Amino acid sequence: MTATTVDGVAVVTDEPTPAPMRDNAGTPVLWKQTRTLTLADGRTVYGCAHCDYTSPNVHSVRPHLNKHRGDRVPAVPNVGALGALTLDDVVARLAEHDQLAAERDEWKIRAQRAEWSLSTLRTALRGVA
Numbered sequence: 355m356t357a358t359t360v361d362g363v364a365v366v367t368d369e370p371t372p373a374p375m376r377d378n379a380g381t382p383v384l385w386k387q388t389r390t391l392t393l394a395d396g397r398t399v400y401g402c403a404h405c406d407y408t409s410p411n412v413h414s415v416r417p418h419l420n421k422h423r424g425d426r427v428p429a430v431p432n433v434g435a436l437g438a439l440t441l442d443d444v445v446a447r448l449a450e451h452d453q454l455a456a457e458r459d460e461w462k463i464r465a466q467r468a469e470w471s472l473s474t475l476r477t478a479l480r481g482v483a
């Protein structure tokens with residue numbers, strides 16, 4: 355949670371920080387995760403919305419926020435049946451696919467040889483009949 359004291363001085367107000375930009379509608383943008391903290395002694399510092407990190411420099415808070423990115427479980431896009439597979443499963447299936455493709459190529463060669471042999475036999479039998 356956001357700091358409630360800084361260097362032993364109580365935080366009096368905790369507000370979102372106005373960003374130096376406006377949105378498409380021209381409305382000022384507020385950085386909700388970067389808190390503007392007014393202290394009991396009149397100082398203003400900037401704090402993190404997620405922990406007790408504070409800094410007198412507003413530009414220090416945004417890089418700090420990256421530390422909290424790993425806290426959330428990343429959203430997994432819905433990719434149908436593949437969504438339930440782990441990377442190990444996918445690698446195993448690719449190896450299985452490669453094996454099947456190699457076997458298919460081998461059988462294809464054998465089938466073509468058998469067709470050629472059958473064709474040769476038919477030609478030979480035509481001569482006898």
Ligand SMILES: [Zn+2]
Pocket residue numbers: 402403404405406407418419421422
């Ligand atoms: Zn933090």
